[in-house]
Amino acid sequence: MAILDVKNLHARVQNREILKGIDLTINPGEVHAIMGPNGSGKSTLASVLAGRENYEVTAGTAEFNGKDLLDLSPDERACEGLFLAFQYPVEIPGVSTSYFLKAAVNAIRKYRGEPELDAMDFLKLIKEKMKLLEMDQSFMNRSINEGFSGGEKKRNEIFQMTVLDPSLCILDETDSGLDIDALKVVSQGVNALRNKSRGILIVTHYQRLLEYIVPDFVHVLRDGKIIKSGDKSLALELEAKGYGWLETVAA
Amino acid sequence: MTQTARPISADTDNSSGPLAVGPDFGRPWLAEFRQAAAKTFARVGYPSATDEDWRYTPLAPLTQNHFRTIPAAGAVSRDAIAHLSLASRGFYELVFVDGYFSAALSQTTGLSGLIEFHNFQGAAGGESDRIAKYLGHELPSGINGFAALNAASFSDGVFLYIPAGVTVDKPIHILWATTRHNHPVMVYPRGLIYACSQSRAVIVQTYADLDSDHPVFTNVATEVIAGRGSHLELIKIQRQALLGLHMANEAVHVHGSATFQSLAMNLGAVLTRNNLSVHLAEPFAQATLNGLTISAGSQRVDNHTLLDHARENCPSHELYKSLLAGNAAGVFRGKILVRPDAQKTDSKQTSKAMLLSDSAVMNSQPQLEIYANDVKCTHGSTTGPLDDEQLFYLQSRGVSAQQAQALLTYAFAGDVLDRIIDPAAREFISVLVAEALSRLHIAPVEL
Ligand SMILES: Nc1ncnc2c1ncn2[C@@H]1O[C@H](COP(=O)(O)OP(=O)(O)OP(=O)(O)O)[C@@H](O)[C@H]1O
Ligand SMILES: [Mg+2]
Numbered sequence: 001m002a003i004l005d006v007k008n009l010h011a012r013v014q015n016r017e018i019l020k021g022i023d024l025t026i027n028p029g030e031v032h033a034i035m036g037p038n039g040s041g042k043s044t045l046a047s048v049l050a051g052r053e054n055y056e057v058t059a060g061t062a063e064f065n066g067k068d069l070l071d072l073s074p075d076e077r078a079c080e081g082l083f084l085a086f087q088y089p090v091e092i093p094g095v096s097t098s099y100f101l102k103a104a105v106n107a108i109r110k111y112r113g114e115p116e117l118d119a120m121d122f123l124k125l126i127k128e129k130m131k132l133l134e135m136d137q138s139f140m141n142r143s144i145n146e147g148f149s150g151g152e153k154k155r156n157e158i159f160q161m162t163v164l165d166p167s168l169c170i171l172d173e174t175d176s177g178l179d180i181d182a183l184k185v186v187s188q189g190v191n192a193l194r195n196k197s198r199g200i201l202i203v204t205h206y207q208r209l210l211e212y213i214v215p216d217f218v219h220v221l222r223d224g225k226i227i228k229s230g231d232k233s234l235a236l237e238l239e240a241k242g243y244g245w246l247e248t249v250a251a
Numbered sequence: 252m253t254q255t256a257r258p259i260s261a262d263t264d265n266s267s268g269p270l271a272v273g274p275d276f277g278r279p280w281l282a283e284f285r286q287a288a289a290k291t292f293a294r295v296g297y298p299s300a301t302d303e304d305w306r307y308t309p310l311a312p313l314t315q316n317h318f319r320t321i322p323a324a325g326a327v328s329r330d331a332i333a334h335l336s337l338a339s340r341g342f343y344e345l346v347f348v349d350g351y352f353s354a355a356l357s358q359t360t361g362l363s364g365l366i367e368f369h370n371f372q373g374a375a376g377g378e379s380d381r382i383a384k385y386l387g388h389e390l391p392s393g394i395n396g397f398a399a400l401n402a403a404s405f406s407d408g409v410f411l412y413i414p415a416g417v418t419v420d421k422p423i424h425i426l427w428a429t430t431r432h433n434h435p436v437m438v439y440p441r442g443l444i445y446a447c448s449q450s451r452a453v454i455v456q457t458y459a460d461l462d463s464d465h466p467v468f469t470n471v472a473t474e475v476i477a478g479r480g481s482h483l484e485l486i487k488i489q490r491q492a493l494l495g496l497h498m499a500n501e502a503v504h505v506h507g508s509a510t511f512q513s514l515a516m517n518l519g520a521v522l523t524r525n526n527l528s529v530h531l532a533e534p535f536a537q538a539t540l541n542g543l544t545i546s547a548g549s550q551r552v553d554n555h556t557l558l559d560h561a562r563e564n565c566p567s568h569e570l571y572k573s574l575l576a577g578n579a580a581g582v583f584r585g586k587i588l589v590r591p592d593a594q595k596t597d598s599k600q601t602s603k604a605m606l607l608s609d610s611a612v613m614n615s616q617p618q619l620e621i622y623a624n625d626v627k628c629t630h631g632s633t634t635g636p637l638d639d640e641q642l643f644y645l646q647s648r649g650v651s652a653q654q655a656q657a658l659l660t661y662a663f664a665g666d667v668l669d670r671i672i673d674p675a676a677r678e679f680i681s682v683l684v685a686e687a688l689s690r691l692h693i694a695p696v697e698l
Contacts, residue, residue: 050647053639078649086647090640094662099698103658104648111649143662144644160648 001066002027003168003199004049009060011048018044020224021060026168026199033202033210033235036221037243042203043087045221046172050084051077065167078104079111081167085157085174087203092144097156100144101126101163108164129162133189150177158189168199175209187212207239220246273404273439276372280383288392288402297396307582307614308524308553312496313397318437318468320404324351325430327461332356332428335459335490340675342424342455345370349429350406350438365419366452367412371441374410382410386443389474389502389530398500401439401472408441411454415447415478422453422673427469431462440471444485448478448506453673455486459519463492469520471499477509479533484512484672488683491519493548499525507533507562514671515571516680517544517552518687528557531565531593542571543667545687546579546611553582558600560593560626567597572667573604574660575611576691586618587628594625602632605663607691653694660688661696 004026011019018041026032034042048055049062051074062069064080072080092100105125106116117125130137133155145153154174161169171190175183190213194200202213210218210232218234219226220243228234228246270289275282297314298305327348329336338344338358345368346356352370362368369378392399409425427440446452460467469491477483489497497520505511517523529538544552558567573581583602604613615632637659645655664684671677685695 050643052643073652074643074646075649075651075655078647084647086644090638090644092641092644092659092662094665094698095645095658096698099696100645100648100650100658103650103654104645107649107651107654164648 002063003065004069004201005063007061009045009048009062010058011044012056012058013044013054017058018224019048022224022226024219024226026201028199029196030217031194031200031202031213031215032217032219033204033215034219034221035204035235035238040221041224042221043172046084046087046170046203049170050074050082075107076111078164078166079108082170083161083164083166083168084170085154085161085172087172087176089145089153089157091146091148093146095144096141097144098126098140101140101160104160104164126163129159132162132192133159134185135159151179151182154178155182155186158186162189162193167197168201169193170201170203172203173205174202175204175206183209184212207235210235222246270400270403273406274372278379278383280379281371284383284387285403288399291392292396292399292403295393295396295399304555307584309522309551312522313468313498313524318435318466319432321349321406321429321432321436321438324348324353325432327356327428327430329356331461332426335426335428335457337422337424337455337679340679342422342675343419344424344426345409346426346428347407347409347440349436350427350440352407352409362419362423365417366414367410369410371405371408371410378410381412382443385445385474385476387474389476389504390472390500394500395526397470397498398472401441401470401500405439405441405472408443411442411444413446413450413452413481416449417447418450419452422455422676425454425456427456427458429460429462429467429469433462433465435466435468437468437470440469442473444473444475444483446475446477446481446483449480450478451482453484453486453676455488455676457488457490458497459490460492460495463494466494466496467491468496469498471497471501473499473501475501475503475511477503477505477511479506479508481506481509483509484676486514486516486671486676486680488516488680489519489523490516490683493519493521493550495520497523499527501525501527503527503529503538505529505531505533505536505538508535510537512539512672513541514667514680515542515554516683517542517546517554518683521550523550523552524555525553526555528559529567530559530561531567532561534562534564536562536565537567538565539568539670540571541569541667541670542583543664543684544571544573544575544581545664545684545691546573546581547576547691549578551580553584555582555584557586557588558598560587560589560596560598562592563594563596565593565596567599569600570667570670571602572663573613574607574664574688574691575604575613576607577611578608579611581613583613583615583632584618585616585630586620587630589619589621589623589626589628591622594623596623596626596628598626598628600630603663604632604634605660606634606636607660657688657694657696658698660693661698664688665698
């Protein structure tokens with residue numbers, strides 16, 4: 001069974017159609033990359049999959065591990081194993097990262113019928129993952145993303161992803177804002193999650209990230225549609241030629 | 252004392268009305284003080300809705316004449332006020348029942364060795380002279396009719412005198428509780444706090460009603476003098492019954508290099524009007540004014556503050572936050588007055604309201620009056636519902652919508668709680684906030 005099976009997905013925001021018929025299937029173990037010009041609908045697709053309000057699905061279906069994804073609230077989707085690393089993670093003053101993450105871990109465990117983690121076990125878990133992402137422990141006591149640098153926010157997203165252990169990871173431009181070293185560390189974090197049962201969907205503008213996290217499939221999204229799919233060589237081709245040449249292909 | 256206050260005449264005409272004055276405890280100065288205040292009330296009357304300072308506050312409920320004064324304290328047991336007491340948290344406690352001091356219910360062991368404290372009625376010669384010297388100075392009866400009424404009518408009051416250099420080891424709690432009367436009543440809590448130079452103290456005043464079936468109109472007047480280099484934290488907890496009315500005039504005089512911090516917690520009463528004015532009288536005086544309002548139903552809270560920068564090099568900070576649910580309405584009106592001599596003033600004012608329903612409303616108005624040229628004054632206000640982006644972020648990690656709302660609401664209030672200096676005060680106020688939020692069906696969060 002596919003982890004994610006999206007068929008003919010149409011969605012609009014404020015009466016404007018943004019997604020115009022997306023078909024995308026992600027099987028266990030696969031890494032997919034989505035590239036495409038600014039404003040083509042990549043983040044919209046990620047948002048619709050994660051269940052953001054104000055995005056109205058007007059046609060099509062999306063199944064997640066066999067369940068109707070569109071029927072679930074955002075928190076249910078997370079509990080079912082979907083994780084979206086945001087392009088622009090929001091700052092939440094006054095809510096400490098550790099309190100929030102413990103609440104998230106335990107909400108997901110409860111949903112799955114697993115016992116909640118106590119403070120000790122939770123600490124052990126996050127220490128291990130912080131090491132993996134070379135993060136300073138002081139981040140845990142700070143408010144979520146408040147005053148974090150752009151790169152720190154992205155790293156924090158991947159850190160949370162490794163803690164929550166999702167079955168589908170959606171990364172929306174996680175590479176933008178990361179310095180060269182951070183890109184390596186974050187890629188290592190993502191690669192550590194790569195396994196036979198997990199699916200990964202990476203939205204990026206740059207081939208560079210895909211050198212570290214090598215995708216099985218690359219898709220080009222343009223004007224709300226996937227106009228071309230291929231293997232990792234497509235990313236190289238896009239890097240060399242841009243998107244212009246696809247105009248004719250799509251037509 | 253046989254003399255008791257009689258109610259204000261049924262004639263509540265704005266301009267006049269013979270006003271019965273409160274007891275003078277056999278002290279000519281107090282009789283004079285009362286008479287002068289009664290005259291002042293006859294002259295100024297109640298504020299009117301055309302007065303710019305009062306046009307947002309519904310005056311009708313505050314000027315009704317069905318409230319009766321309370322001739323003597325109602326009977327109340329220690330158990331009946333246990334939920335309001337902070338003695339078990341180690342606070343010194345002075346209890347006033349229906350406006351009258353109760354030595355039996357108070358807990359002052361160890362306090363008399365540190366400071367002088369008296370109720371007005373019990374104050375003997377020298378102490379009484381001192382009250383006479385300061386009473387009404389910071390808060391002249393003429394500022395508005397409610398202050399005049401308080402001065403004319405208070406049944407008793409509290410006087411704290413903290414000698415120079417003394418650090419009061421534990422917070423002092425002044426509890427103003429009203430008992431059951433089976434008809435509308437009014438009380439006039441009056442406080443005079445004098446903190447001498449280099450002294451330190453934390454003072455908490457609570458206003459609460461034991462009768463939730465009949466309205467209590469609490470008309471407060473508090474005067475505070477913070478001497479040179481003193482540190483004073485003054486916390487006000489308004490947790491009256493939901494039918495209650497609360498009017499407070501509070502004035503603070505801050506001397507050079509003194510640090511004054513206040514917190515106004517507004518939890519109860521259907522209508523609250525707070526006037527807080529702080530006079531930064533000498534260089535390097537500092538003031539931090541905080542406020543936290545949690546309202547629902549048809550509650551209404553108007554916070555009016557004045558920061559009067561009279562001299563140079565005085566920083567002031569203001570943070571007033573409101574959590575409004577149901578049809579609650581809030582007003583914040585913060586005036587910053589920078590006088591010509593107040594160069595290098597550094598003043599920051601912030602008002603934030605979180606609206607938990609579509610019908611809650613907030614009105615924030617900064618007022619800057621600046622007559623000096625080398626000053627830094629900033630103000631900002633935000634009003635709005637919970638942030639959708641933040642809610643979605645939390646939910647996208649598995650946290651339920653309800654829990655996400657609770658997290659954001661607690662974080663909003665926590666910002667004010669974090670600023671409370673005294674840890675014991677912070678702890679019990681956190682409990683009060685959790686109780687108030689649970690009444691709004693917000694699940695507990697320990698951030
Ligand atoms: N909430 C919204 N309200 C109005 N328009 C929106 C909203 N969200 C997205 N859009 C519009 O939808 C289009 C697609 O936006 P989206 O963010 O999905 O693009 P993207 O492919 O992620 O672009 P980028 O590469 O710049 O991140 C854009 O034209 C954008 O302005
Ligand atoms: Mg995007």
